[in-house]
Amino acid sequence: MNLPVPNICIWCHRKPPKITFNLNHVLPECVGNENQQTLPPGIVCSSCNSYFGTRVEPVLLDDPIFHVIAVVLSLVDPDDMNVFRDTLFDTTHQPVKPPQRNLNLSTHIAANQINLDVSYEIQGQISREYTPRQLKFLSRAVHKIAFESLAWEIYVKGIKNPPDLFSSEFEPARLWAREGHPHSFARPVLRRMGQKISTEWETRFWKFENDIGAEIRLFGDWYGVSLSSPHSETLSHLGRWVGSQTEGVWYITDEFTKLEHE
Secondary structure, three states: OOOOOOOOOOOOOOOOOOOOEOOEEOOOHHHOOOOOOEEOOOOOEHHHHHHHHHHHHHHHHOOHHHHHHHHHHOOEEOOOOEEOOOOOOOOOOOEOOOOEEEEEEEEEEEOOEEEEEEEEEEEOOEOOOOOHHHHHHHHHHHHHHHHHHHHHHHHHHOOOOOOOOOOHHHHHHHHHHHHOOOOOOOOOEEEEEOOOOOOOEEEEEEEEOOEEEEEEEEOOEEEEEEOOOOHHHHHHHHHHHHOOOOOOEEEEOOOEEEOOOO
């Protein structure tokens, strides 16, 4: 059974009349999230919703890996039915050198009909050097999606023995996603490219001793975060959670670093 909406913002902990609420998309609507994961009014205030949408999430949406997957999947914004991204190489994702394009055509003609088999391939390289600040915002965006996904599980889907989102155990992740606190270093995020891409996404939650973590699959890209570990212990907890399954796993802090099994 799902809990009633708290009528208190899970991010800033304020309530009316100091704030107003509106419908909130856990993953931005522009990449196809119309009804799959939305939070009803009474969970995320309009101010926090706007802040995440204009300041935090754009770094994830502009990430080269996310961008390429979005183009290949032709993700559609249900609000205006336009494709989110339709060009692999654009002004913000320019190729290092002119891309190679290969076109193969096979024509079959019979009477007054032409059947054309088309195979088109484009190859190139996109390079992006992140600043520590950009990596911090990338980490914050992933934590935002994870925390709001947990809110969706509690208030929309309904789970047994739901945790209290207003508990102090979630304070480190909440302050990090909403305020970027502490500012000294990025809260770690695990990342692995998937073998397959899909228009679906999902979030799974796990208990690690006394901590709550989440693994997020965004159209094939995989992320792992801890929602309750103290900042000083997050990287250690994530490493222990992954264990020896480190193949292809990187962690995001103030830089991209390959995760090695100890």
